[in-house]
Amino acid sequence: MATQTQTIQQTDPKRWKALALLCFANFLVMMDSAIVQIALPSIKETLGYSQESLQWVMSAFLLFFGGFLLLGGRLADLFGNRRIFNLGVIILIISSLFAGLAWSETSLNVARGAQGLASAFIAPAALSLIMLLFSANPKEMGKALAFWGLSGAAGGALGIVLGGVITEVFGWRWTLLIYVPLSFIVLILSPKLLQKSVRRAAGRVDYLGAVLVTVSLMLIVYGIVMAEQSGWQSFNTLSSLAVGIVLFLIFLLVQAKKKDPLVPLNILRRLT
Template sequence: MSHTQMLQQADPKRWKALALLCTAGFLTIMDTSIMQVALPVIKEALGYSQVNLQWVMNAYIIFFGGLLLLGGKLSDLFGQRRIFVWGFFILTLSSLFAGVAWNDMVLNVARAFQGAGSALITPAAMATIMTFFAANPKEMNKALAFWGLSGAAGGLAGIFLGGIITEWLRWRWTFLIYVPIGILVLFLSSGLLPKGIRRNGRIDYAGAISVTAAIVLIVYGIVIAEHNGWQSPSTICHCRSGPCYS
């Protein structure tokens, strides 16, 4: 097949779709850092202890990192767009609950669901990019570069925007800002994103649960290491993905 024929098969909406997917990547990484500046205010508003305050961030990171593999498998089985939309629906709804949280437990649970939604979004978005630009390796490299930059920009922008939002609005808007953006992304997804290729197969539920639990425990062990220390028995046991016995 000639280079011209390959270009002719490329989806004409691919660059608009890439902008949408990069926005998704930007948001999922930004969510790991946007509330850092607001943490002292959140602590006072919801009565967190200094020890428990870390869970505003850790709840997101644990479920985001722990469920990525499962999110990729689900996007293969059910189609990238469907999982992408499910992920953004979960992220948007949980951001609403995080923004209106009335105590620390509600915020922690909402943050965990935000992480779960992002774990569905990220592999589905990545797979969609690979599908969109498969016809042209040069465009593929460019698209992947934009995807990588969007995540890096999200991490940097989170701290900057978190400070501005906390200073000029309220800490709750570090979460509520995702609601209108999420609704817009959901609205645009059906017109810009293909359904994706669904692969034949089934979910090994026992395997999915065990692998996901193992990854969650590893990520949990890593995030608690800062507080408990790398040589702590709880850290070592969780990083080994096995139960601890006293």
């Protein structure tokens, strides 16, 4: 694997262009979590949200993004990083189209959840591609990761500003529809700039582990979301957090016994 990584690094003159594309995708992911904030009053008026339910325009995205992030990284390792990256971009295009054309609370919430799922595939797959492209040169790796971090910070910061401008000029729907053409650009350039999919792990999908970790993380994120609405001492908050933590502990026990775990626990030993 080290030889393969080094070969890719030495023979890929497009790695900096590829990094620019991956950073742009990361920018879109982080922007997606913030761009609708200014548009919330307009969304409420158009689709008839209550003040209490309006938070789910944001929370649906965060719930699926946080819940599927670990699974997205594992799928990239098993099935190929570029393949999962492109799958995430395709899901983002479709979900953004439906979100921009949403006709009800439910349709927008579902579309926002699908956007979160797309981002959970894009982010770890893109980071995996960066690690592969620059792993043979520590100095270039440091620069690449710095650009990656800056792109995410810029997406989160500029998302609010751009959301306000777009909402004022074009209407709130374009804060979501804008991802359709931008994501198409990423999808078109991907096969030209990114290396073919590389599987970084062998084995099968740990379906039990995938279900446990996804449900546990979604419950934990849901508990945090509910804490903002109902308080940290509410039954919904405490029960969601408690069940989520218990399921996550069960997930760790399952991983310790699996031949092909979703998360090899020896990684944690290396970090400590």
